[in-house]
Amino acid sequence: MNSIHQYQPPLAFIPPAFNPLVLRVVQALIPQILRSTAQVQSVQVEHLDRLVHHYQQFQQGKSRLLLAFRHPSIDDPAVLFHLMAHLLPQQAKGQGQPFKTPTHCHFLYDRGIPLWVGSWIGWLYSRLGGVPIHRGKLDMQGLRTARHLLGQGQFPFAIAPEGATNGHNDIISPLEPGVAQLGFWAAEDLQKAGKANSVVILPISLRYSYVRPPWTALDRLLTELEQDCGLPPLTALDPDLPCPTPDPAHQDGAVEDGAAGNSTDPLRYQRLYRLGLQLLDQLEGFYSRFYHQDFSDLGALQTPPGMATDPLPQRLQRLLNTALAAAEAHFGLKPKGDIIARCRRLEQAGWDWIYREDLENRNRLSPLECGLADRVAEEAALRLWHMRIVESFVAVTGSYVRQDPSADRYGETTLLVWDLITRLKGGNPLKRPNLGAKAVKISIGEPLLVDSYWSQYQENRRGARQAVADLTQDLQTALEQLMRP
Structure with a gap:
């Protein structure tokens, strides 16, 4: 955050305003951004077929898809963008089952990012279908928007359940309950609308390693x-x-x-x-x-x-x-x-x-x-x-x-x-030194079906809290298993 010497007006909500043209431009630039800015030389995906299958189910209207990804680095959004824009459709095409284009996802991001990086990032994230959220309070406007997009949006929805980066490949922070709660809200909205779609949470792990040890x-x-x-x-x-x-x-x-x-x-x-x-x-x-x-x-x-x-x-x-x-x-x-x-x-x-x-x-x-x-x-x-x-x-x-x-x-x-x-x-921690070229391994986990926890969630308020806690813990376990070599 830049130095503050005067009070500021309230932080306005930045509504998602998806723009296909902006998406196409970013999709074209993302491979170069990964190489030049993030120093990512290669991206390997394990069990990409799982993401292909569930994205197909989403496009066919059979399910709503929530991507819950590990967040070890500030480079994660660019890596995931590359996954969705390039690696995913390439795999589907290779299997003879091409997707409707574009392949993309809505996403949740910290409202503070435009304060630290600049207002331009808020404009860009908005045009890419992102939803800002205040991390330290019950942000009902952000949550309502995320809930709507998860249940009715054009694309799947991506969230980092840790809430922030922690800088470690081998340590996962305790998960926040937001992913599980959004999953149940989406299931509730679908039921009220008389739709039989299931809600699927797909765990995704990201691991970075140096191509050559940068001693x-x-x-x-x-x-x-x-x-x-x-x-x-x-x-x-x-x-x-x-x-x-x-x-x-x-x-x-x-x-x-x-x-x-x-x-x-x-x-x-x-x-x-x-x-x-x-x-x-x-x-x-x-x-x-x-x-x-x-x-x-x-x-x-x-x-x-x-x-x-x-x-x-x-x-x-x-x-x-x-x-x-x-x-x-x-x-x-x-x-x-x-x-x-x-x-x-x-x-x-x-x-x-x-x-x-x-x-x-x-x-x-x-x-x-x-x-x-x-x-x-x-x-x-x-x-x-x-x-x-x-x-x-x-x-x-x-x-x-x-x-x-x-x-x-x-x-x-x-x-x-x-x-x-x-x-x-008093310097800028966003301007980190680059130690060397990196490779990224993305691991796609087994899906968690919100339907499996739905009966407990519907019982009463206590049952709903326990269902959210159980689903959150199962997601934590799934991500921890994906992190293992």
Whole structure:
């Protein structure tokens, strides 16, 4: 989000306004966008026949289709767009069952994206049939629109049930219940309309890997981050720092640009670990001095099994809770729910103070009223900075690389550290460095039929809540299974 110095009018709903011409232009450009912007060199799809079958069922009017996809990266929308625009119709044509064109999907996106990327993305997403949603509140207008399109739209509907990216290929965040609830609403609407269509939820997993392990680029980025943190070069192993003990099955001895490097290099791991310690030390000191937080209970922290001498994971979780508490205190919020839920509530609280629904016309306010409203908005935007730090690290465990020191995990974690340091420096975390060309594997899972949960959903309010919870858990399990090698 850009710096805020004045309060803003309310965030207007951006209605979907699908435009076939805009879709054709984007479909033509998407392969080049993937190569040049996302550095995606290849896309492989596992069980694409499942998507072909259910898309055919949708086009034949036999079912309504909801695509629930994993969201590890900001490149996911472009990858999925390529899947729907090119790979899907190619497969169907190869099977002798071509689709009606165009092949596409409506989708849900975070209302904050046009604030961070620019208003043009809101215009584009609208013309591509996207529906904006406020993540931190019950956004009835967004939900009603999504419900209508899922039940009656020209295309299937795509949603990321995690709600946001977490930067990890091998960790899935807890799913939000929105996908399941939309599925039941669609089934309810179809029943009321006397239609016998089934509602199908198709799990989709995305996994990114480097075409060649980018050890040289990683080491160069680690050097830049060390300089940012004021750390001297680490040229020899430090006996006070841990070393990884990787599973031999994950070792790779790939060489890039003639520079030797592999996942078992203990010096690289110690450099990354030392960066983590430096950030923890600096941020604990920051919150201790300026937000009066007490970090003296380090000896009382519980460490995970097998890491009895490594307090870093628990220090990290404590720091994230402290950062959220600092922002919650400003907005008068009590901690409620897990870290993700707290981030959502904080974001909405900040938006309520910046995008004022009670002060739409600035000309009707006195200069004093405008000045006070501006100060409130400016402070709210600044306090959201704490939440953004936590949001970047919401899935970081502190032991992710140690468990499997592969190039992919090194890359994911080092880029998240870059995100944090860039935010602390006041830079733009959207301008991430590219470490190297990537390959994407898309896995299409077995369908989940909303009909299988419908009788329980219809019982009573308690049964409906349980049905939503059960379907959400089954979707989580399905996505976790797709993530396994």
